[in-house]
Amino acid sequence: MPSETPHIRHIVNDPTLSSAQKARALSLEAENSLPYPALDRETQDALEARLICDMYEGHAPYKPRYVLPDYGVVLKNGSEWLELPVPQTLDEAIHTLMIAYHHVPSVTAMPVYIGQLDDLLLPFCDGVTDADLYQQIKLFWRYLDRVLPDAFMHANIGPTDNRVARTILRVDAELKQIAPNLTFLYDPKISSDEILQMAASNITKCSKPHIANHPLHDEVFGERGYGIVSCYNALPLEGGASTLTRVNLAKVAKLSDDVEDFLTNKLPYYVDLNFRLTEARIDYLFNQSGFFDSFLVTEGWLDETRFTAMFGIFAMAEAVNELQDKIGATGRYGHDAQANALGYKISALLDGLVSKRPMKNVWKGRAMLHSQAGLSTDTGFTPGVRIPYGTEPDPVTHVLALAPHHQYYGSGVSEILTLDETIKPNPEAVTDLCKGAFAKGFREFTANVGGNDLVRVTGYMIRLSDVAQFHAEQGSRTNTTALGAEASKQTLILQRKPRVVANELLAGTNQ
Amino acid sequence: MSSLQAQISKILTWSCVDGPGNRIVLFLQGCNFNCITCHNPHTIGRCNDCGDCIADCPTDALTLEGGKIRFDPALCTHCDACLVACPINANPMVQTYSVHDILALLGKHKDFVSGITVSGGEATMQLPFIKALFTEMGRDPALAHLTRFIDTNGYLGAAAWTTVLEVTDGVMLDIKAFDRDTHRRLTGRDNARVLDSARMLHTAGKLYELRYLMVPSQTDTAGEIESLMAFTQSLEGPVRVRLNAFRTHGVRGEAAAWPAMEREQVEAAARALAEESTGPVILPALW
Known part of the structure; x- marks a missing residue:
């Protein structure tokens, strides 16, 4: 019996979406009209409170995420x-x-x-x-x-x-x-x-x-x-990742009494719940969806034993700052040695928790830790282990502050270094920064150069001119512009401060 | 190990506009020119401990102890109120660093940089420090691959240059004007030694870049640009020229009210220079 569903009608009539984009949105609605894979009460509650998150992937995983x-x-x-x-x-x-x-x-x-x-x-x-x-x-x-x-x-x-x-x-x-x-x-x-x-x-x-x-x-x-x-995920070839789930470290920190409670009780608890969520989704994909009967597997393009589970975390910056507040410390994440050290400790703990837990239907039997780059709806939470937008130190200090995290995030840790456009005539400086970052243990190097129309949002590229046009309600040919537009309005992505490189010595100075 | 020290206004561990690649930059305090177009006038003077800045510091980072200014970097919020208060274009936040301090900094950052640039102020006013630092860098196997550059106004005499060139990989030299009266009016000094230094450094193969600041109605005139072209032609072999455009950012005094240099004229001068084929012409990255 047909019934009027306003949010579906909104998709159908949205003048800013193409037919293909509408079809994609409608298919998600259909998938999400099914019940979610069975979760226990605690996991269900944590998911609803978004302490843990399934990236809104849909209720019935019928294909691996990547x-x-x-x-x-x-x-x-x-x-x-x-x-x-x-x-x-x-x-x-x-x-x-x-x-x-x-x-x-x-x-x-x-x-x-x-x-x-x-x-x-x-x-x-x-x-x-x-x-x-x-x-x-x-x-x-x-x-x-x-x-x-x-x-x-x-x-x-x-x-x-x-x-x-x-x-x-x-x-x-x-x-x-x-x-x-x-x-x-x-x-x-x-x-x-x-x-x-x-x-x-x-x-x-x-x-x-x-x-x-x-x-x-x-x-x-x-x-x-x-x-x-995608957003700088490192994954096994001939396979990929069945799922990406993530823990909101800031929300867990908020629930904790102090650093000790966070590290010994609350974080391990929510890590466990996130594992349960992951297991329920992988179980559905492997045992009910039929994906692995596809020709991609039978012809050998894919090997079903080579799909990992990405165990994501985000809002490390807010988590550390919250815990610093709880102990009356003023140092901020990314800038203060003590705050940074607390961050490294959290990453090391996560690594221990994730590498200890056996997983079924997962490559090598273990999930892989991932510093997750964000969703457009993440208002107030900084992606992964990044330093909050607009507060980043100079690129070298930036790299030195984050490098110790990288050893733990085998399935990817995306960090964006914003460089002033004075670097344009001197690409050797980009090379220097990249080599230095790698020497200090960076797994990947990503840079945005100020003044470019084409910029990275959490890990994907958008054109600033497309975003402006989208805001003018004209629609866009590309899928990620819709995400980028949402992200730039809701979060502070476009406020990521271009590093004013050698401020005193901009071209024409130092006379 | 040399125990020589330098008065340093600021250190950057990230700069892409002070020579090739990313460079550690030392801004040495003090200058023998007094350019009315200076963008960093607080690097010109040397602090005389008058204490006029102390009251303006909102975080009590500055105090007078035994007649000397004492600066506590831990309390400083980099508001620069003391620079505004200073009556002599000096900087009470200047710190003293030894050659050893800078070598340690280079050791920490060596993976990130192509080299070091000493700038200012006028770096060559602290020449013994530069010579000692560059010599030690060359002797240290972990640092010997880093290039050593000097950013200068060229006022240093030929004999003094020869004491440091052996341990220097490149020099960036500013020519403020070719007309002697204009140069004197803009800088307070004659330009003969500047032009001599440029010629000598070029002959020695150490002139990495010649820099020329275009100031509206002062040094952007047809006559000045022709002199610049004639000068680059007179040098044997190609020379890299960077055209800078005057803007008022940071400038104090009468020049703060001058108009900024227009992009079109700078690009026209660049085209004229490029036609002479005397080497690459570099334009400002930002407008």
């Missing part, structure tokens, strides 16, 4: 299910990938991972001229942005210096598109200084690529590899 297929399989074998022959040329290889992407689900219903593109395409490049390669990549890039307009979609290149990686960097800087997002895997023993410099130069032009500390990730994931996807 899927990282080995596209090498379809390039090598073709696909019986998709009736694809084995590609022989570069055109055919790119065309095969373009088809493959449409069959890879994720939380956004678009692929979050489009492959280690240089490894995938190099075998098809023999005899292809530089001009042809450039043209093919450029068309490929245009296709990706226009047909899969989602900034969570992520391409990887590196750590070798090769012509496909160089061409991708060249095209990416020229087109300055939101999609795809891009990570360069850097290994000082393998990558050339020239390609790192090229990546740094691109950062000053379009705030991409993100640079990953390859030796650290390699140590975690080993021979079968990994990919960096």
